[in-house]
Amino acid sequence: MSRVHPEAFTGTPTDAVEILAWLGAVPTAPYHEDRIVDRVVGFAIGLGLEVSDDADGNVFVWYRGASSLGHAKRPLIVSAHMDHPALEVVSTEPLVGHLLGSIRPESFSTPVPVRFFTPDGSDDPRGVLEVAGCVLGAFQLEGVADARVGLHLAAAGTLVPGAFGVFDTGPVALDAETGLLYLTAADDLAGCAITLAWLARSAAAGVGLDLCGAFTRAEEVGLVGVAALVRRRGLPDDALVISIEASKSLPGAELGMGPVIRVGDAATTFHPEGDAVLRAARDRIRGRDAGYRVQRQLMSGGVCEATAYVVAGYTTGAVCVPLGNYHNQTPDGGIGAEYVHIDDVDMCATLLVEAGVVMSEGFKWPDDDRTSRRIADRPDVQLQRLRNSGVQITSSES
């Protein structure tokens, strides 16, 4: 058993991959995001950014690049969730838990190692003891809001109800040959890390726009944090909200091929203005860097927070990085580390920085969208040819 200690970020604040490795070193679960909150807040304060939270524990980090200069422009908000599928102890005699998040029950047909974190009895509400254990098997649950799967558990120490556990998939590890970064909770710590790097890069570049990272809670049990946030209209109504995720890789959204401009998810499609801002950003980066990679796809592997924002009437777009071993489900049917490609992570931060620059220059959809304009602005020569070549329908009786 060992204590979990907070640890300050000592890397490069503009480097999303370094931030991701740092965030990935601490455990997180739905309703148990405290350690990620500590790191997000510590990072933001270290950069001199404005930090706030709401009554539900969602965290907001603001860089005021426009209003600090007296400019009124619509803000750009990037929303990432701080939790990941994990489990929670509900009874100790026998030791039983609930699976918080969507994973096939068959993944637990062989024992899965777990790191449990149980209150250490100290005055520090964050104080926990780590206890090794495992999932022995799964069973169906009925009538529980947070879980559809119950878990038979074993542990090498004493746990209390309310303790949480994360899958023990080993330490954060980079395969330098493939560029793949392995960690338990790439979904959505990759989104959190990219958002922090985006804020750091934008602040360093002095982007002339108000930017906000919205770090939400309990996404994996049904978008609960963001549901509470939009119910309270907790973000400015005129904001462009970009949801960021690590999302199950698909044909057309492959690891190492760049971040994905996400036009929809398993539930809804998003706003053409969000898509247009991201495409404009992509085109500008490609104009100066021929090696820059971006994909664009409807990511049908899951529902993301963009659906909650779009349903609530926010102008919404989305990006993601392709994810391997989605929700820790390995191709052989077991549980293992998730992985993302470090180029996708880095290039996603680049895309978001440019999106802020595009918006700071007053980008309007559809007027400033090249693709939309291409249709509205057909050349006269074509319109004239159309007019001249049309067969006029004339009535024989007139």
Ligand SMILES: [Zn+2]
């Ligand atoms: Zn997820």
